[in-house]
Amino acid sequence: MPRMGRIVLANYPHHVVQRGHNRQVVFAADADYQRYLTDLRELKDAFGVKVYAYCLMTNHVHLLLAPGESTTGLSQLMKTLAARATRYRNRLEGRSGTLWESRYKSSVVQTDTYLLACSRYIELNPVRARMCAEPGDYPWSSYRGRISEDAPADWLDTDPYFLALGADPGARRERYAAFVKQAIPEEETRLIRDALQRGQLTGSDRFVEEIERIAGLRIERRGQGRPRKCSEK
Template identity: 50%
Template sequence: MQRGHNRQTVFTCHEDFAYYRQNIIECKETFGCKVYAYCLMTNHVHLIIDPGNTPEAISLMMKRISGRQARYLNTREKRSGSLWEGRFKSSIISDHDYLLACCRYIELNPLRAGMVEKPDEYKWSSYGCRGLGKADQLVDLDRYYLALGETNVERQNAYADYVTKTIPEKELDLIRSAIQRNQLTGNHRYSRQIEDEHGIRIVNRGQGRPRKTER
């Protein structure tokens, strides 16, 4: 997730959205990534990216996309300065437990913002592809989505039904917290798995500043 500097508007017209979207398409191919879901809001973006076996590909991809958008808008507006609020925030997702939930979460952003009443009314998200079957070169269909049915129509209907169901508050809190704090979106079992695979210790902290320690 990446926001505009000081939460300023990044996309002011159709051309701004379209330019950013086209750059995602080009860059995901350049860096060998897959994009399972996306939502471009007026002042921030949400992307679910699979970098394959090259984790650093996400940073390279986002750096190029963000830089292109900044140069594009600064040239058009004849200005200089930062477009984005620093580095993007990220969260590793436990795909088995939360990939579909995270896709749903970002595709419902326009509803939570009061911009539309139904997800299919918003043009700049992956819902049109995943829920309606519209062709979208930007979207790669993940294995959990493909497992929702044996045909395209079955998968679209099952996913549409899933998106419109009431989301548990615990799930919302977990995803929001993970994004804001750059923490894992997953349970304790998944955290231990990541720790074992990479030899690191993962601590998902709660809200507030860390407690000061005695010197």
């Protein structure tokens, strides 16, 4: 089998990160963040991609995306988002040139074991960066919209494992908030981070074998950790 390049699979979630060119600032004002989210909301439907989680940081974005039957939708979404943000920034600053790194990074996520863990990882980015004490304090991630009864992000897609957290929206919000507050094993954080940076899969050995069969690829293995389930303390 050939070795793995970037894998994109229909109907699987993908953890995606795109960084500013040379780590430059891509969001300098509230309007910059708002515009990107407006574009994301519009384009996800245009390209048939589900958005499960997001976090916009000063110089990069984290997204949890699931393309539909057309796998090209994910790359088209990222390309169009980047192009719109670049035109917007260049117009504001009266400049030309690139805003983003030329290639975004992505990792296919094992849905049953790691999807909620990846959502948590993404939404805790501002806390790890010491930009805020609690994920709900940060306005540019999906966390507020996920747990807010008063201002839900109704454009976000809801994955089946979030739905399984409770019988009604209130129970799901409460249980997810508790999940985010749990102590997170270092091996879980390391696995999610390293899988993304190295273009590996976010999942177990069995998941790697499953994707090898689906994609006809030989995939690099590494030590695996397993995240705690929402019910674990």
